[in-house]
Amino acid sequence: MTLSVEHLTKEYVKNGQEPVQALVNISLEIQDTEFVCVLGPSGCGKTTLLRIIAGLERPTSGRVHIDGTVIEGPSQKLGMIFQDYSLYPWRTVNDNIAFGLELNHVPREKRAKIVQKYLELAGLSDFGNSYPHELSGGMRQRIAVVRALAVEPSVLLMDEPFGALDAQTRNMLQHELLEIWQKTKKTILFVTHSVDEAVYLADRIVVLSPRPGHICEVIPIDQQRPRDRTSVEFARVRRHVLDLISQKCSFQ
Amino acid sequence: MTLPRAAFRIYNWRSLLKFVLPVAIIVVWELFAIWINNPFILPRLEAVVAVLLAPTADILGNGSLAANAATSLERVLAGFFVAAAIAIPLGIGMGRSVTLNQLFDTLMQLLRPIPPLAWVPLALAWFKIGLVSMVFIIGMGAFFPILLNTLYGVKGVKKNWIETAEILGAKEHQVLSRVVLPGALPTIWTGLRVGFGIAWMCVVAAEMMPGTNSGLGYLIIAAYNWSQVPVIIAGMVVIGIIGIGVDVFFKAIERRSFGWRELER
Numbered sequence: 001m002t003l004s005v006e007h008l009t010k011e012y013v014k015n016g017q018e019p020v021q022a023l024v025n026i027s028l029e030i031q032d033t034e035f036v037c038v039l040g041p042s043g044c045g046k047t048t049l050l051r052i053i054a055g056l057e058r059p060t061s062g063r064v065h066i067d068g069t070v071i072e073g074p075s076q077k078l079g080m081i082f083q084d085y086s087l088y089p090w091r092t093v094n095d096n097i098a099f100g101l102e103l104n105h106v107p108r109e110k111r112a113k114i115v116q117k118y119l120e121l122a123g124l125s126d127f128g129n130s131y132p133h134e135l136s137g138g139m140r141q142r143i144a145v146v147r148a149l150a151v152e153p154s155v156l157l158m159d160e161p162f163g164a165l166d167a168q169t170r171n172m173l174q175h176e177l178l179e180i181w182q183k184t185k186k187t188i189l190f191v192t193h194s195v196d197e198a199v200y201l202a203d204r205i206v207v208l209s210p211r212p213g214h215i216c217e218v219i220p221i222d223q224q225r226p227r228d229r230t231s232v233e234f235a236r237v238r239r240h241v242l243d244l245i246s247q248k249c250s251f252q
Numbered sequence: 253m254t255l256p257r258a259a260f261r262i263y264n265w266r267s268l269l270k271f272v273l274p275v276a277i278i279v280v281w282e283l284f285a286i287w288i289n290n291p292f293i294l295p296r297l298e299a300v301v302a303v304l305l306a307p308t309a310d311i312l313g314n315g316s317l318a319a320n321a322a323t324s325l326e327r328v329l330a331g332f333f334v335a336a337a338i339a340i341p342l343g344i345g346m347g348r349s350v351t352l353n354q355l356f357d358t359l360m361q362l363l364r365p366i367p368p369l370a371w372v373p374l375a376l377a378w379f380k381i382g383l384v385s386m387v388f389i390i391g392m393g394a395f396f397p398i399l400l401n402t403l404y405g406v407k408g409v410k411k412n413w414i415e416t417a418e419i420l421g422a423k424e425h426q427v428l429s430r431v432v433l434p435g436a437l438p439t440i441w442t443g444l445r446v447g448f449g450i451a452w453m454c455v456v457a458a459e460m461m462p463g464t465n466s467g468l469g470y471l472i473i474a475a476y477n478w479s480q481v482p483v484i485i486a487g488m489v490v491i492g493i494i495g496i497g498v499d500v501f502f503k504a505i506e507r508r509s510f511g512w513r514e515l516e517r
Contacts, residue, residue, distance in 0.1 A: 055419075056419075076419070076420065076421045078419065080415070080416065080419045082412045082415075084410075084412060086412035086413055086415075088413060088435075089512035089513075090510075099420060099430075100420035102430075103422045103423075103426055104421050132512075133512055148419075151420055
């Protein structure tokens with residue numbers, strides 16, 4: 001799998017007004033099984049970038065392709081995880097995970113097996129018959145992640161998925177996400193505004209500048225996993241990222 | 253945990269509050285009835301209860317209370333289902349498609365403020381007295397609450413729910429049947445409940461129109477013509493009871509099936 005973004009530009013045109021540029025000339029190549037974080041301040045267009053890659057919005061110019069096929073609409077090759085989980089409140093956890101399989105007419109028995117597998121991966125085997133509102137935010141986001149994984153996309157697109165969670169849950173989910181990533185060998189593109197989160201998770205951090213968003217720095221993180229947030233080494237990398245951002249990007 | 257005795261007493265006292273006014277009205281009614289002593293103006297309670305306790309007895313050759321209530325219910329159900337069958341698909345269409353919304357919006361805004369009973373003369377001119385004009389008038393009453401709630405419900409379906417489905421591979425019809433419809437259903441249900449309430453009011457009023465010869469509304473008017481005040485009041489009580497019964501039914505389903513709406517977030 002390779003995902004490539006070529007010269008992507010996005011302008012919003014409001015009636016009778018000057019077009020507003022959201023993204024300018026974004027080019028990015030993401031390798032198979034790579035974990036890339038897109039880091040940027042609010043309003044820099046990072047969510048727009050993710051939505052264009054997901055096929056939910058069209059770019060003004062440029063294009064995205066996955067394995068040579070141009071993305072022109074939502075695709076099952078690309079799973080998406082929203083900050084608000086977007087679980088269906090009228091479906092049980094099992095039925096939420098099964099949703100994508102149902103849409104693709106996977107037979108019932110096979111569906112049940114797959115759901116069981118992903119329920120275990122999420123560590124929520126006892127909650128299959130619960131409804132989303134009975135679960136905590138962290139549990140809901142785990143369900144959203146495995147619901148996306150159940151249709152076996154090659155890429156997971158995550159839009160500040162842990163932004164609504166408390167710090168402790170957030171750290172735990174970051175750790176679990178890395179485990180899932182290593183187990184399932186997916187490619188992950190993860191949008192965040194937290195330097196800490198990006199340094200903890202990423203193989204590579206793509207830093208976007210404030211609006212109009214353009215790539216102002218790409219920083220590889222070579223540190224061994226699991227990374228220890230309290231270590232001197234982690235602090236050093238984090239400092240390095242912050243320095244680069246303050247030198248080259250006009251924020252922070 | 254055991255509550256102190258006083259807490260129990262206050263709780264019971266509060267829960268009894270809702271019965272205070274109905275009982276007071278009955279007492280005042282009875283006092284007035286004794287004082288006025290004229291059954292053609294205000295009958296004694298027992299006269300009304302006697303009518304209510306004999307629901308299958310014929311009343312002045314107009315059929316029984318139960319039979320007339322059944323007739324009214326049949327009419328209201330027919331009108332209600334016709335209204336729902338048009339309003340729900342139209343509401344979904346208008347909620348999902350800007351084109352359809354543009355096309356229908358003005359017409360709906362124009363028709364909506366017209367009270368259902370203002371359609372009576374036209375209905376009579378077009379369809380004559382009979383089931384069709386009844387269904388038309390009742391349908392007019394139920395239509396707009398169902399339409400507007402459906403529209404509101406469909407528009408309130410979270411964008412992320414729809415996008416998630418599209419990414420997971422949903423075709424347009426699957427988005428509609430598996431995301432939009434279940435997502436909007438609680439609101440549509442509210443529309444059905446409100447619509448039924450209005451339809452029920454319309455049927456009784458429509459049955460009071462000249463030329464009708466059955467139904468609770470007709471029975472009340474007939475009883476008035478024969479100065480049978482106990483029958484008038486008994487008819488009104490039955491109208492109220494059926495109205496409450498249907499509302500309770502709708503609310504029970506709502507609580508059981510759409511609890512997620514309140515518990516969301």
